[in-house]
Amino acid sequence: MTDLALVSYDEAVSRYEPVIGLETHVELGTTSKMFCGSPTAFGAEPNSSVCPVCLGLPGSLPVVNRTAIEYTIRIGLALNCSIASWCRFARKNYFYPDMPKNFQISQYDEPLCTDGWLDVTVGETVVRVGIERVHLEEDTGKSLHVGGATGRIHGADYSLVDYNRAGIPLVEVVTKPVDGTGALAPVVARAYVTELRDLLRALDVSDVRMEEGSLRCDVNTSLAPKGSATWGTRTETKNVNSLRSVERAVRFEIERQAAVLDGGGRVVQETRHFHEDNGTTTPGRSKEEAQDYRYFPEPDLVPVAPSREWVEEIRASLPELPAARQARLQREWGLPDLDMVALRNAGALDLLAETVAAGAPPDQARNLWLGELSRRAHDSGTELTALPVTPAQVARVSELVAAGMLNDRLARQVLDGVLAGEGSPDEIVAARGLAVVSDDGALLAAIDDAIAANPEVAEKIRSGKIAAAGFLVGEVMKATRGQADAARAHELILERLGQS
Numbered sequence: 001m002t003d004l005a006l007v008s009y010d011e012a013v014s015r016y017e018p019v020i021g022l023e024t025h026v027e028l029g030t031t032s033k034m035f036c037g038s039p040t041a042f043g044a045e046p047n048s049s050v051c052p053v054c055l056g057l058p059g060s061l062p063v064v065n066r067t068a069i070e071y072t073i074r075i076g077l078a079l080n081c082s083i084a085s086w087c088r089f090a091r092k093n094y095f096y097p098d099m100p101k102n103f104q105i106s107q108y109d110e111p112l113c114t115d116g117w118l119d120v121t122v123g124e125t126v127v128r129v130g131i132e133r134v135h136l137e138e139d140t141g142k143s144l145h146v147g148g149a150t151g152r153i154h155g156a157d158y159s160l161v162d163y164n165r166a167g168i169p170l171v172e173v174v175t176k177p178v179d180g181t182g183a184l185a186p187v188v189a190r191a192y193v194t195e196l197r198d199l200l201r202a203l204d205v206s207d208v209r210m211e212e213g214s215l216r217c218d219v220n221t222s223l224a225p226k227g228s229a230t231w232g233t234r235t236e237t238k239n240v241n242s243l244r245s246v247e248r249a250v251r252f253e254i255e256r257q258a259a260v261l262d263g264g265g266r267v268v269q270e271t272r273h274f275h276e277d278n279g280t281t282t283p284g285r286s287k288e289e290a291q292d293y294r295y296f297p298e299p300d301l302v303p304v305a306p307s308r309e310w311v312e313e314i315r316a317s318l319p320e321l322p323a324a325r326q327a328r329l330q331r332e333w334g335l336p337d338l339d340m341v342a343l344r345n346a347g348a349l350d351l352l353a354e355t356v357a358a359g360a361p362p363d364q365a366r367n368l369w370l371g372e373l374s375r376r377a378h379d380s381g382t383e384l385t386a387l388p389v390t391p392a393q394v395a396r397v398s399e400l401v402a403a404g405m406l407n408d409r410l411a412r413q414v415l416d417g418v419l420a421g422e423g424s425p426d427e428i429v430a431a432r433g434l435a436v437v438s439d440d441g442a443l444l445a446a447i448d449d450a451i452a453a454n455p456e457v458a459e460k461i462r463s464g465k466i467a468a469a470g471f472l473v474g475e476v477m478k479a480t481r482g483q484a485d486a487a488r489a490h491e492l493i494l495e496r497l498g499q500s
């Protein structure tokens with residue numbers, strides 16, 4: 001079964017209403033594991049960051065990591081959740097080869113944080129995403145299947161297991177079902193994960209690197225016919241590990257489920273795998289029969305009971321959160337909503353903030369980052385943040401433009417030089433002889449030449465067709481190799497021809 005979609009996206013969302021839900025796993029940036037003192041460094045020698053507790057050896061006892069509790073409370077407070085005054089960990093029983101204890105310590109019916117929300121901006125629409133719960137659990141180890149073509153267990157010669165990640169603290173943030181977003185559902189899913197990632201980064205509780213797996217998403221999608229009061233059966237696409245993939249996975253599931261429903265079929269409740277290469281999902285484990293994990297309160301741990309004073313202390317220590325910061329910067333910069341959205345989408349908010357802090361006028365700096373530099377990043381297939389230019393350099397170019405020393409064309413040449421590693425903007429201006437010719441004497445010589453060479457254009461302007469002056473400005477720019485101050489040239493041409 002290929003599972004390729006047969007219904008276009010537009011058709012699908014014209015007949016069906018999607019409901020999405022997101023479960024995000026976040027690896028906390030604590031220095032030691034959830035229930036022991038083993039270090040959490042990424043990329044250590046296999047099975048070197050382990051101890052009897054995280055290996056589940058008989059007689060070892062777990063102890064809760066206080067910092068992990070504190071980080072989880074920070075996340076809960078930033079997501080407007082209620083913080084439990086008393087809750088317990090639970091034992092989730094299932095067999096898994098890379099889980100040494102054969103159970104996972106998690107939270108079940110008593111999560112640490114419940115019932116919050118996160119506002120997500122899509123274009124000019126704000127969608128309030130409800131947060132069901134934020135709870136703590138431990139990560140499992142990692143299997144490596146050696147031999148065979150696919151890297152999967154089937155066809156492998158043997159398997160290796162690395163327990164370094166077993167016991168790393170994981171926070172799971174679970175949304176309530178999000179409905180009513182219609183065709184925007186995939187974009188809302190992506191915007192939510194982006195907002196959550198930025199929030200977690202601001203809280204300094206995780207390095208939130210999706211490519212290293214420290215932030216990963218399970219994406220739930222269901223469809224119901226428009227106007228239906230009941231939601232459809234949902235599928236759960238597991239371990240989606242980039243923002244773009246979150247959007248693509250929801251989009252594909254909407255198309256696929258619409259095709260199933262159109263064909264009179266029924267959507268099967270199951271987990272699915274997302275494939276980066278072709279943007280499709282394929283079935284994993286069926287969830288038609290609920291698994292019995294035999295949860296029970298973890299007998300080796302005392303309950304967690306954060307005092308009100310501690311919670312309030314944590315609340316008071318929260319940093320400025322991304323939404324508040326963005327609103328403040330927008331007020332300070334005086335930029336319209338659309339600019340702020342564009343800056344956010346390009347990941348350029350911090351770049352602009354640093355450029356303005358280095359002395360650039362906000363609108364000038366915005367033009368450079370969202371215009372010329374975005375185009376360069378796009379052309380070279382890199383991120384804006386990865387371009388070899390610093391906010392301080394962009395600030396200097398902005399200042400030179402604002403002072404009339406550079407026009408747009410010359411500013412581009414200076415940026416060329418900076419990106420090519422030729423030095424600071426001032427060094428490049430000096431070395432390449434780039435400066436606007438605004439000295440009237442030099443300009444007038446070029447203007448008189450242009451008038452003499454184009455008498456019929458000059459005559460039009462004399463007779464009142466002022467728009468024709470643009471042609472002469474172009475000729476002056478050519479003659480000065482783009483170094484003339486175009487606005488001043490325009491003024492002087494009109495003056496010369498009796499039109500000012």
Ligand SMILES: [Zn+2]
Nearest residue numbers: 036038051054
């Ligand atoms: Zn350990």
